[in-house]
Amino acid sequence: MALLLAMAANIGVSTMVSSFRLTFTGFLDQRLASELYVSTESPEEARALEQFVAPLVTEVLPLLSVEAELAGLPAELYGARIGATYRDNWVFLDEAPEVWDQIANGSAVLVNEQLARRARIWVGDSLTIAPELSLPIVGVFGDYGNPIGQAIISEPLFAKLHPNVGATRFGLRTDTPVALRTALSDEFGMPAQSITDQSQIKAFSLAVFERTFTVTAALNVLTLSVAGFAIFMSLLTLAGMRLPQLAPAWALGLTRRRLGQLELIRAVVLAVLTAVLALPLGLVLAWVLLAIVNVEAFGWRLPMYVFPGDYAVLGLFALVAAILAAAWPARRLARTPPADLLKVFANER
Structure with missing residues (x-):
């Protein structure tokens, strides 16, 4: 959920800013x-x-x-x-x-x-x-x-x-x-x-806008970092709670290293699914910002453009964040002492 909200917010805000950037550049060419x-x-x-x-x-x-x-x-x-x-x-x-x-x-x-x-x-x-x-x-x-x-x-x-x-x-x-x-x-x-x-006016206007664009990029990194930290803390907490579920798989022959790999793969798959779900949610958010919020706040509506390349890069960053967040919990699981796994069966009859 943390990654979904972070990605959706990033897609929505970056789409709004990038659409504004393209529109504003064309507007300057028209008016100047x-x-x-x-x-x-x-x-x-x-x-x-x-x-x-x-x-x-x-x-x-x-x-x-x-x-x-x-x-x-x-x-x-x-x-x-x-x-x-x-x-x-x-x-x-x-x-x-x-x-x-x-x-x-x-x-x-x-x-x-x-x-x-x-x-x-x-x-x-x-x-x-x-x-x-x-x-x-x-x-x-x-x-x-x-x-x-x-x-x-x-x-x-x-x-x-x-x-x-x-x-x-x-x-x-x-x-x-x-x-x-x-x-x-x-x-x-x-x-x-x-x-x-003319070039001086355009350069000054675009320089002011680029500062806004830079701040947006920094906020994107910050929100992804917060989402990655949330994933890390969640997986770290769940690692100990999942031992009773994983111990039977270990007892059936899966090695601890393989269990750690499967946990890492599971985090990656969930991150990919989250990215797929975040894309339409982020685009809806961008449309709301451009067509409703912007009109109410400033009195004009911006055309909406899509940027598949930027979304792919954002998805890659989200995947990296998920891998980094899941790496340590998966490593801990792979190095769990066999005695801790055997304790799960201590009360079995």
């Missing part, structure tokens, strides 16, 4: 598509920057946002310049036909999963984004790690609703990020701290 991100000090500098980089980049993506109340909930409203970056990189949890065309012409809105679930709205429903302006929802996107809701409309519609809000941060798409960074520093005079590489 621009090769460089730059910040300006004023709207005037922002306009000058757009003019300067126009011949040097394939796309300029202004980062426009305001705090808003959407569906009665605190949220952020974004204005997007719809182009190849959005059309080629974004993946939706659910979407209507020609989603980007509808967003580009200002006739629809996108919402993240958090807002959709908390407000109980989905594709086909309407969302009020300004007084007397409601737009149909044409797409719901995953937004992992964000605690609040988000909605995205086109840049022209955003400018119409919030004419006093101008972009001072931009994402720049380019095939030559090093050359562009040099031009921004040397020719445009932009400070180095105002320019951020």
Whole structure:
């Protein structure tokens, strides 16, 4: 039972963390598509920057946002310049036909999963984004790690609703990020701290996540160690209690060494059966964590992936733990003095 619970917990938690890792990596590739991100000090500098980089980049993506109340909930409203970056990189949890065309012409809105679930709205429903302006929802996107809701409309519609809000941060798409960074520093005079590489943001984000992944791996080792210790103490206690059951087998001709081997084999077989039973239990636990607990706690649901290789390694570790736990009790049994075995028959008539 100790090994079953430990393995099921390990499978469930490691599946959740690994699924989150794959999803989060894909999410970063989607949301951090621009090769460089730059910040300006004023709207005037922002306009000058757009003019300067126009011949040097394939796309300029202004980062426009305001705090808003959407569906009665605190949220952020974004204005997007719809182009190849959005059309080629974004993946939706659910979407209507020609989603980007509808967003580009200002006739629809996108919402993240958090807002959709908390407000109980989905594709086909309407969302009020300004007084007397409601737009149909044409797409719901995953937004992992964000605690609040988000909605995205086109840049022209955003400018119409919030004419006093101008972009001072931009994402720049380019095939030559090093050359562009040099031009921004040397020719445009932009400070180095105002320019951020995509790779730096991704590396920092993944480094934070990897710490969580490392802690999970350490907890897996700890739980297996505790389970192995529980098995060891149980078998050590049972070794003396099983002498009356094993003595007749010894009297019939089985050697003490063979009895010890059989006890070790029995522990290994039980460990294998436990691993087989723990796998579906662990997968059910992972599904509950991803589809129910995560939604209630954070407002988004993570897709579930399976990792057969990891489960095989975990099963091997569990087998090793069982062998190590059973080795000493089996050795003690193999070296049990014959006199102790004969005492079992002392009261036989």
